[in-house]
Amino acid sequence: MQIIAVSDMHGDLRTVKELVSKFNPDMLLCCGDWGNPGEVHSDDISWLVQQTHVLTVFGNHDDISLLSSLHNRDGSPILLQNGEVRQAGQITITGINGIWAKSHRQPWYITDEEVVDAAEKAGHTDIFITHGCAIGLADLFPWGRRGGQRCFLDAFKLIQPNVYICGHLHVQQIKQLKDGRTAANVGNTAQGEYLSIETNSGHWTVKVRKLGEEE
Numbered sequence: 001m002q003i004i005a006v007s008d009m010h011g012d013l014r015t016v017k018e019l020v021s022k023f024n025p026d027m028l029l030c031c032g033d034w035g036n037p038g039e040v041h042s043d044d045i046s047w048l049v050q051q052t053h054v055l056t057v058f059g060n061h062d063d064i065s066l067l068s069s070l071h072n073r074d075g076s077p078i079l080l081q082n083g084e085v086r087q088a089g090q091i092t093i094t095g096i097n098g099i100w101a102k103s104h105r106q107p108w109y110i111t112d113e114e115v116v117d118a119a120e121k122a123g124h125t126d127i128f129i130t131h132g133c134a135i136g137l138a139d140l141f142p143w144g145r146r147g148g149q150r151c152f153l154d155a156f157k158l159i160q161p162n163v164y165i166c167g168h169l170h171v172q173q174i175k176q177l178k179d180g181r182t183a184a185n186v187g188n189t190a191q192g193e194y195l196s197i198e199t200n201s202g203h204w205t206v207k208v209r210k211l212g213e214e215e
Helices: 012-024 041-053 064-069 112-122 150-159
Strands: 003-006 027-030 054-057 084-090 090-095 127-130 163-166 174-175 182-187 193-200 205-210
Touching: 003 012, 012 027, 012 041, 012 193, 027 127, 041 054, 054 084, 054 090, 064 182, 090 112, 090 150, 112 150, 127 150, 150 182, 163 193, 174 205
Parallel strands: 003 027, 027 054, 090 127, 127 163, 163 182
Antiparallel strands: 003 193, 084 090, 174 182, 193 205
């Protein structure tokens, strides 16, 4: 299975459309920030779901109502609910929406307790998607400071995914863990950055890519 992962388009879906047209992936995963209300329209994403199967979480720059209303060709919603597990062929996928906060002042805020509850609900899955990042896992800024949160790391430990992907920081990076699992930050897809994920007989290959600079 070939999967493309994107994130942080902020209203510019040209790279996503080009990736889908170029690679015809089995699935498109998104870590959120498609764009604020008014920046992305139903037709933009509807074109994508006609080409491939789409699963996404929302970030802090998304039209949540729009994402909630859209469905794949098989009738399944493109938006993952917190801790919901989806089956795609032989693999399982779960996600947690939003960014960490101590309150619910914004609809994209999620608390420590909610993150852990979602992870406990999901249990082990092959792929785990968040918008905000787990501290210590693909959350480094270029100047060395970490931008992740402890609650997402706790969720990672509970879910034990083969592949963990996040966004939010606009810094593409990948970390191979000692036990063979992979954590990666998609980066900024509006600038051409994405991940390629392939699975074959239980073996996972994850690569950070930039459109037009592939090997």
